[in-house]
Amino acid sequence: DIQMTQSPSSVSASVGDRVTITCRASQGISSWLAWYQQKPGEAPRLLIYDATRLQSGVPSRFSGSASGTDFTLTISSLQPEDFATYYCQQANSFPYTFGQGTKLEIK
């Protein structure tokens, strides 16, 4: 199975900050990576797919990038509604796997 390792596991930041979350795959997954946002008590929401494509309706301050087996989610200027937990997910091969999550907290 492909392991997805996210870092950091938690991060504190302020409104307006630029934040980067990283996900590393245990083997090559091409661009088969997505990012999800989950707020407490809510279902996850798709933000980015194909490593870099922004899902319809998602603000442009969210972006994704890829380099080999390393993937990055960047929020360019944090807004109050962005404080949540973020997960990466690989769809290169079954069983699909998620990263362990990164909790983004208000500083």
Add this chain to the structure above:
Amino acid sequence: EVQLLESGGGLVQPGGSLRLSCAASGFMFSSYAMTWVRQAPGKGLEWVSAISASGGTAYYVDSVKGRFTISRDNSKNMMHLQMNSLRVEDTALYYCAKDKAPTGTANWFDPWGQGTLVTVSS
């Protein structure tokens, strides 16, 4: 508007069975692969199973193989997860999710339902 409504969760003893259902509306159900993802209390997301748009192909995480069976009824816009030989570690909120695009195989999950809680305890 796409809607996914899970049902069938509840409290069951170890070794017992449950059948989860996901009722879909607002899209051409028979064109989209579907997926089950679970989340244990206070934990992260775990992909559980997926089924192709036609229902002809199914995939499972190793920990549920031989115990869980995914199925769908395209005439009724329904997906099911038959869960047998349940274990304490199967306790979780179970989400159903639609694939983002009508490709036939599940890749990206959008949207998700609100989940149904399965508790396995004696």
